[in-house]
Amino acid sequence: MPILETKQLIKTFGGLTAVNGFEIYLNKGELIGLIGPNGAGKTTAFNMLTGVYQPTSGEINFLDASIVGQYPYEITQKGIARTFQNIRLFKDLSVIDNVKIAYHQNVSYSVLDSILQTKKYRQEEKKITEKALEFLKIFKLDHKSQEYAKNLPYGEQRRLEIARALATKPKLVLLDEPAAGMNPQETQELLGLIKWIREYFDLTILLIEHDMSLVMNVCERIYVLDYGKIIAHGTPQEIKSNPRVIEAYLGEEVPVC
Numbered sequence: 001m002p003i004l005e006t007k008q009l010i011k012t013f014g015g016l017t018a019v020n021g022f023e024i025y026l027n028k029g030e031l032i033g034l035i036g037p038n039g040a041g042k043t044t045a046f047n048m049l050t051g052v053y054q055p056t057s058g059e060i061n062f063l064d065a066s067i068v069g070q071y072p073y074e075i076t077q078k079g080i081a082r083t084f085q086n087i088r089l090f091k092d093l094s095v096i097d098n099v100k101i102a103y104h105q106n107v108s109y110s111v112l113d114s115i116l117q118t119k120k121y122r123q124e125e126k127k128i129t130e131k132a133l134e135f136l137k138i139f140k141l142d143h144k145s146q147e148y149a150k151n152l153p154y155g156e157q158r159r160l161e162i163a164r165a166l167a168t169k170p171k172l173v174l175l176d177e178p179a180a181g182m183n184p185q186e187t188q189e190l191l192g193l194i195k196w197i198r199e200y201f202d203l204t205i206l207l208i209e210h211d212m213s214l215v216m217n218v219c220e221r222i223y224v225l226d227y228g229k230i231i232a233h234g235t236p237q238e239i240k241s242n243p244r245v246i247e248a249y250l251g252e253e254v255p256v257c
């Protein structure tokens, strides 16, 4: 039984059909790639899976229940987390506060507790700080916990964004071009990190990526989107040699390994 399944998802913006009949399934524990030329509809698909956009029509089932019509925060609570193509951190907050914010969706103290700084509030805040620090340690960012997020080098900001997404305790993580803007060494490290977090946090991962070597090296199956439609689906080997994929990439040599 797939953890996530979509049926005939469509998203139109005025006269433009950005996503047209998007059907994918993700089994628990899989690491799946979503690739396609610029403007193919990849981010729009992510936005529908996370409640940022409501589909024009179609179904999205997560853990056997429909999530269509739910708000992004409800979908996060159900266990889907994401990162963004353009890093979205609270840049003027410290590194640790960026992670603590992700924990705050599960606090049990009230606004009044926090205003009055009650014992309950203080105890829970202490626990959250400890947990956030543990998390930063895993991502080798603990020594920068008090640094402003905006002062981190690019690769570390990407790591922090992934750390923050994982602090919401997701079952499924959607990574939107995590290697964008990274140099080859950072990309290589990221590849190791993605493989590792999948095992360590028992995750299912859906990855949008333009870096073909990353996708081909790390993903078990790949979906290819072109003009809003899935034109191919298969293992990296199958995708590499698929004529429709080669055509969509305008004769570019598709994958590089």
Ligand SMILES: Nc1ncnc2c1ncn2[C@@H]1O[C@H](COP(=O)(O)OP(=O)(O)OP(=O)(O)O)[C@@H](O)[C@H]1O
Binding pocket: 013, 016, 018, 036, 037, 038, 039, 040, 041, 042, 043, 044, 045, 085
């Ligand atoms: N909010 C919006 N309003 C109008 N059109 C939109 C909106 N969001 C996306 N689009 C259009 O939908 C199409 C798909 O865009 P999308 O960003 O999903 O593609 P993509 O595959 O993620 O591209 P890229 O790889 O460049 O990020 C594009 O033509 C884009 O201009």
